[in-house]
Amino acid sequence: MKRIRVLSELRALNRTWRCDGATVGVVPTMGALHQGHLSLVKQAKAACDRVIVTVFVNPKQFNNAEDLDKYPRTEDADAEALAPFDVDVMYLPTPDQIYPDGFSTNVSVSGVSEGLCGAHRPGHFDGVATVVAKLLLQTGADRAFFGEKDFQQLQVVKRLVRDLDIPTEIVGCATVREEDGLALSSRNVRLSETARNTAPRLYAILQDVADELRRGATAEAAIYTAKARIELAGFSEVEYLELRAEDGLTPTTVLDRPARLLVAAWLDGVRLIDNIPVAP
Incomplete structure (x- = not known):
């Protein structure tokens, strides 16, 4: 598994995959991987020839600076967790690869983003939509895999790719739970x-x-x-x-x-x- 941090390197590798006729799947994450994430990776591996797992703690989807600071960052542990799945790339973009100097574009999805988490976390889904649009375009994925636990987020992403004609199939995957029923998070x-x-x-x-x-x-x-x-x-x-x-x-x-x-x-x-x- 390659660890890639720069977009140009990822795109160069992607071009070689495309020349070979390979399909590409992506599992977007913020790291701190657990069995729920790994279930998405497993489904991506079953459906696609090549798989990219992205790890980027997106500041634009946090409403609380303290919550952002507390979010776990466990790159080496995440890489170890991915090792058994034969993932092709762990994409760990540096902040400037996602939000370069002068970045001024915001992707906002109305309707499905309103109410629920959208009402309690103003701007959260704008941050989600913006970074997901970036990651889908950067990875050039044929399919992207998202868990149903964040069901409103899943609907935002589905609407995003439909409205913007992004040629990525969004695959919703069932929530993974502990034996006592607690959703993994x-x-x-x-x-x-x-x-x-x-x-x-x-x-x-x-x-x-x-x-x-x-x-x-x-x-x-x-x-x-x-x-x-x-x-x-x-x-x-x-x-x-x-x-x-x-x-x-x-x-x-x-x-x-x-x-x-x-x-x-x-x-x-x-x-x-x-x-x-x-x-x-």
């Missing part, structure tokens, strides 16, 4: 032992709400009760718990089409997000 390592034991309640309560909706309960009533249960479980704040249509992420109150229950809540100073599909 780089932030989980910041939970205390007590909070780590509490965290799986978020997923369990989402499942209960989904069951109630399938039995005919109204979303308003089921969600009101669920928010109280989440707080009673030990979470300090529920930022949102909503039912949204999968197609377009429009709010819905009745289960008359494929939908997602999406939640964000704070526990032990750590912001956790999760979602599950709910079908009629």
Whole structure:
């Protein structure tokens, strides 16, 4: 596996792959790789001839400077985690390769970015859309692999490539969970032992709400009760718990089409997000 930090070197290698007729897959990450990331790498390897894993802690998608400073940077450990998967390139662009001097372009995706995380993290999805557009164009990937845990982000990226005619297929991959149901996240390592034991309640309560909706309960009533249960479980704040249509992420109150229950809540100073599909 090559570690590449400069765009010109990546593009030169990509040209040789294209001459050989190879398909290219990319897994964009901010590092601190866990089994969720590695499941994306595995799917990329199965679908593509060549695979690039990008590692770039994007300052434009952080609303809080302290959160950016705390984000783990573990390049060598990440490289070790990727070694068994025979990844071709670990792309670690320096900041100037993504945001050179004078960079003044912002990519903003309306609609699917509004509400949910978009309401609580102003500018976050502009940062996501901008860096993803850059990485897709820099890697020239045929397919890009994203986890469904960040479901709103996945919809933003899908809309981005559709609207800008970026010729990359966006592949959504199922959320990977611990045995107790907690969705894998780089932030989980910041939970205390007590909070780590509490965290799986978020997923369990989402499942209960989904069951109630399938039995005919109204979303308003089921969600009101669920928010109280989440707080009673030990979470300090529920930022949102909503039912949204999968197609377009429009709010819905009745289960008359494929939908997602999406939640964000704070526990032990750590912001956790999760979602599950709910079908009629």
